[in-house]
Amino acid sequence: MNSDARISNTYLVDPHLLRTFVTVVRTGSFSAAARELGYTQAAVSQQIASLENDLKVTLLHRRPVGATEAGARLLDHASPILLRLQAARSEIARLAATPRLRLRAGASPLAAVHIADPLAEARRAHPRLDATVRVLPRAGIAAAVATGELDIGLVDGAAAPSDPLRLDVPVTAVAIGERPLVVPLPFTHPLASRSGLDLHDLADALWVDVPDVVVPMASLRRATGRRDGFRTPLTCEGGDPGLLAALLAAGHGLAVVPAGVALHPGLVEVPVREPRIVHRTELLHLRTPGPATATFIDALP
Known part of the structure; x- marks a missing residue:
């Protein structure tokens, strides 16, 4: 050899x-x-x-x-x-x-559905990305973005069509989408066959409050110009749409929610016709986003 x-x-x-x-x-x-x-x-x-x-x-x-x-x-x-x-x-x-890129995203419960796809794009573009996702109450999202606790925030709320949400914090807000609002009613409810509802006529009804899932009672009062009304003898904390649907189907009260949220075989969704308000979702970020944040933003529809 x-x-x-x-x-x-x-x-x-x-x-x-x-x-x-x-x-x-x-x-x-x-x-x-x-x-x-x-x-x-x-x-x-x-x-x-x-x-x-x-x-x-x-x-x-x-x-x-x-x-x-x-x-x-x-x-x-x-x-x-x-x-x-x-x-x-x-x-x-x-x-x-090389420091690892970091993306801290937060969303209110009904806005969290918008996180998965843009986050996937950000992770593809930045393979070493460290990502954290938090589901927070609506009221906490804007403040967390403004203070730098979150890089990205997705928050939802009720507003007039094409109007921004009332945030009152120094962040950049971009509309993600709008959905119609409905009142899910039991099939046996006297108003279940209506083609639309005027919330002014329902202000004295009993309402169910599930924070961060239903439209807040303060928003309904503001939209209808009522200082009283929209009483909530039943409040359910935890933000569970399934529980809300069961409570509404059992006749515990009324709620205004985005279409498709409170699905239940015993409920029919009746659109809110008056006042003219919609469910709006906005993306919040600081003025100069980092590279992973910018990728996330670009991937949104």
């Missing part, structure tokens, strides 16, 4: 041994290589012997020091191998030194 075959058929090799071998050949001396590498001369000799033992071939003539034919072949391979190892080490070090 020739020297090339011996080298190519052997599992190579501790890179530290390769580096020592290359240094000995380049300096022409075991002692000079030892000084350059910070080893003792005995350690250099031991490393060369280990390498030769692994490869089952003599790599160096000792007096004078120089590469054998097999050593010359190994030298042709060793320098590119060591260069690639150094390149790999440098690239990994750069990755480790």
Whole structure:
């Protein structure tokens, strides 16, 4: 078997041994290589012997020091191998030194449906992205964005068509979409067959309040110009649309919700005709978004 075959058929090799071998050949001396590498001369000799033992071939003539034919072949391979190892080490070090991108997104319960697709796009565009998603009460979203606790906020509420939500915080708000509002009524309710409802006529009815799922009573009073009315003898905390639908179907009271939220086989959705209000969702962010935030924003419909 020739020297090339011996080298190519052997599992190579501790890179530290390769580096020592290359240094000995380049300096022409075991002692000079030892000084350059910070080893003792005995350690250099031991490393060369280990390498030769692994490869089952003599790599160096000792007096004078120089590469054998097999050593010359190994030298042709060793320098590119060591260069690639150094390149790999440098690239990994750069990755480790690069701060990971972070995206902290928050949404009110009914706005959270808009997070998944743009978040997926942001993670595809930024593979090292650290993402956190929080579902918060409506009232907390805008404040969390304004203070930097969140990078992105999605919040919903009731407003006149094409009017922005009333936020009163210094953030950038972008409309994501609008949906009609409905009153889900039991099939046996006297108003269930109506084609539309005027909330002014229902202000004295009993209402069910499920915060962050139904339109808040304060919004209904503001929209109808009523200072009283829209009483809520039943409040259910936790923001569960399924529970709300069951309560409405059982006749516990009324609620105004976006179409499709309170689905139940015992309910029929009757549209709100007056006053003219819709369910609106807005994206909130600070004025200068970071790269992951910008990708999220661009991916929204």
